[in-house]
Amino acid sequence: MQVPLHSASSILGCSNIRTRRRLSNLRQPALRITLHAPQCEGLRCSSKLPLPFPRGWASPICSFLAAIVCLISSGCAEAEHQILEGPARVIDGDTLEVAGQRVRLFGLDAPEKAQSCSDGDGNPYACGLRSKEALEAKLRGASVLCEVKGRDLYGRNVSRCSVDSKADIGQWLVSNGYAIAYRQYSKAYVDDEAVAQHLGRGIWKGDFEVPADWRREQKNGSATVMRPPLSMPTIKDSKLEGIASLWKRLIEGNQEASSRSCNIKGNISKRGRIMFLPTDKGYDSVKIDTEVGEKWFCNVAEAKKAGWRQTKV
Structure with a gap:
């Protein structure tokens, strides 16, 4: 049968x-x-x-x-709506541990801890460690709130996080040149990256390799420090020009200060602490680096009280 x-x-x-x-x-x-x-x-x-x-x-x-x-x-649906809150332990420039869970910051990519970049003078420095240390300083003693958007291949919670329920951590990292916008997954921080590049902040002061390329070349044993590709964003339209202009005048740690009145540059050089007014020669060429103690001032008296003197140029 x-x-x-x-x-x-x-x-x-x-x-x-x-x-x-x-x-x-x-x-x-x-x-x-x-x-x-x-x-x-x-x-x-x-x-x-x-x-x-x-x-x-x-x-x-x-x-x-x-x-x-x-x-x-x-x-998956539950993960997308999960909220993680509490103190954060910094793993690297784009990874945290919050409430006992690993968090991968959404929309950005920071240099790896072992990655080196070169500064404006061509000298190598540990840009990955610098990004990590800057993030540690930013989050020290603060409460972090993360909205989970999903999970990556490593099981980490891909999240958009804020510090003290206000400042977007990802935006802060990218706009200060500690990370770049991760275009492969999001364009959320593309404008912030353009501002950092225009102002020469963080890794944009010198040469660096895109972190994803560096990781790939590490696997092949050929990672090097190299200039960002020409396709990286540049400020071309009036909207971004306006954003960059505003960032030039913001005082670190005092975002409420008037952008028009606080435009005195407190520069530090071999000549000492020199202040530059908008009417001074060479004002536009002076770059302020808050990482080395340089500052923005609202008036001459404030700058003098802090130890800066007027330029003789």
């Missing part, structure tokens, strides 16, 4: 169509074999066909598989 072949869905006991087949063209008229397609109702599965496992396992197996699907779908 030839045994008919059944579909994979019949063998596994999962089909939405209830059918009945009769095999009547047999040499022995008295013998009738009735085959029932399996019935699936909700999470209950049954079949009168031989199964590749004990019949009593059919319902638990179907229930288990259905539960797995539910857990995966609901788990």
Whole structure:
């Protein structure tokens, strides 16, 4: 007797169509074999066909598989709306540990801890460690709130985080040149990156390699310090020009100060602490680096009190 072949869905006991087949063209008229397609109702599965496992396992197996699907779908949805809050431990320039969970900051990519860049004079420095240390200083003693957007391949919570429920940590890192916008996943910080590049902040003061390229070349054993590609953003439109102009006048740690009145540059050079007024020669060429103690001042008296003197140029 030839045994008919059944579909994979019949063998596994999962089909939405209830059918009945009769095999009547047999040499022995008295013998009738009735085959029932399996019935699936909700999470209950049954079949009168031989199964590749004990019949009593059919319902638990179907229930288990259905539960797995539910857990995966609901788990992803739950992760996307999860909130992590509390003090943060900095792992590197774009990774934190908050509430006992690893957090990968969304929309940006910072130099790796072992990565080196070169400054404006061509001298190498540990830009990855500098990004990490800057982030540690920013978050020290502060409460961090992270909104989870999903998980990456390493199981980290990809999140957009703020410090003290106000400042966007990712925006701060990118606009100060401690990280670049991660265009592969988001364009959220592209404008902030353009500002950092225009003002020569952080890694934009000298040469650096895009972190993703550096990681890839590390695997191949050929990572080097190199100039950013020409395709990196430059400020071209009036909107970004306005953003850059505003950033030039912002005082570090005092964002509420008037951008028009606080435009005195407190520069530090071999000549000492020199202040530059907008009317002074060379004012536009002076770059302020708050990392080395340089400052913006609102008036001459304030600058003098802090130890700066007027330029003789």
